[in-house]
Amino acid sequence: AQSVTQPDIHITVSEGASLELRCNYSYGATPYLFWYVQSPGQGLQLLLKYFSGDTLVQGIKGFEAEFKRSQSSFNLRKPSVHWSDAAEYFCAVGAGNAGNMLTFGGGTRLMVKP
Amino acid sequence: DAGITQSPRHKVTETGTPVTLRCHQTENHRYMYWYRQDPGHGLRLIHYSYGVKDTDKGEVSDGYSVSRSKTEDFLLTLESATSSQTSVYFCAMAGTGVYEQYFGPGTRLTVT
Numbered sequence: 489a490q491s492v493t494q495p496d497i498h499i500t501v502s503e504g505a506s507l508e509l510r511c512n513y514s515y516g517a518t519p520y521l522f523w524y525v526q527s528p529g530q531g532l533q534l535l536l537k538y539f540s541g542d543t544l545v546q547g548i549k550g551f552e553a554e555f556k557r558s559q560s561s562f563n564l565r566k567p568s569v570h571w572s573d574a575a576e577y578f579c580a581v582g583a584g585n586a587g588n589m590l591t592f593g594g595g596t597r598l599m600v601k602p
Numbered sequence: 603d604a605g606i607t608q609s610p611r612h613k614v615t616e617t618g619t620p621v622t623l624r625c626h627q628t629e630n631h632r633y634m635y636w637y638r639q640d641p642g643h644g645l646r647l648i649h650y651s652y653g654v655k656d657t658d659k660g661e662v663s664d665g666y667s668v669s670r671s672k673t674e675d676f677l678l679t680l681e682s683a684t685s686s687q688t689s690v691y692f693c694a695m696a697g698t699g700v701y702e703q704y705f706g707p708g709t710r711l712t713v714t
Contacts, residue, residue, distance in 0.1 A: 520701045531692060531705040539701065578644060587652055588633045588696045589660075590703055592644040
C-alpha cells in the first residue's frame with residue numbers, strides 16, 4: 489500500500505520569500521502524484537499533477553513541483569510567496585488502480601508574514 | 603469545483619440519530635468518493651463508488667454506509683451518529699482514465 493509523509497506540519501515564510509514544501513511517498517512503482525491546496529473553509533483545489541515525462545511540472549498560481557524518484561519525493565516550490573498563498577497544502581499519491589484512489593499526506597499549513 | 607456540490611453544508615445532530623449527506627455531480631464522472639478530514643490526519647477515505655450500485659470500503663468505513671442509485675448522486679449515511687464522527691466531510695469525483703480527483707466544498711458535521 490502507498491503512503492505519503494509531509495514532514496512539516498506548519499511553515500511560516502515572509503511575503504516575497506521562496507517556498508518549498510516537502511512530500512515523501514512510499515510506493516513500489518511509478519506513482520501518480522498530486523498537490524492540492526485548501527483555503528480556510530473551502531474544498532481542495534488541484535495545484536498540479538505528475539504522471540510521467542518531465543519531472544518538473546508546472547501548476548496554477550505560480551507553483552511547480554519536482555519528482556525525484558531516487559529520493560521518493562515530490563516537493564512543491566514557489567519562488568515568491570504572496571499573502572494569498574496562506575492555506576493548507578496536501579500531497580497525494582495514486583496508484584492508478586481500479587478505484588482511482590488517492591492517499592493523502594497529513595498536510596502542511598502555510599502562514600505568510602507581511 | 604463548480605461541477606460537484608454537497609448538502610447540507612453544515613449540520614448539527616445528536617448522538618444516536620441517523621444522518622445522510624448528499625453529494626451531487628454534473629460531470630457524468632464514473633468515480634465518486636467520500637472522505638473525512640480531521641486535524642493531523644489529512645483526508646481519509648471512507649467509501650468510494652466506481653459506478654451505479656458499485657461501491658467499496660475505504661480506510662475508515664466503520665459506522666458509515668453509502669449508496670449510489672444514479673451516476674450523479676452519492677449518499678453517505680451515518681446509521682447512528684457518534685461524537686467521534688464529528689468532522690468535515692468531503693466528496694470528490696474522478697473520470698475514467700483521469701487520475702486526479704475534484705472535490706466538493708465540504709460538509710461540517712457536529713454530533714453532540
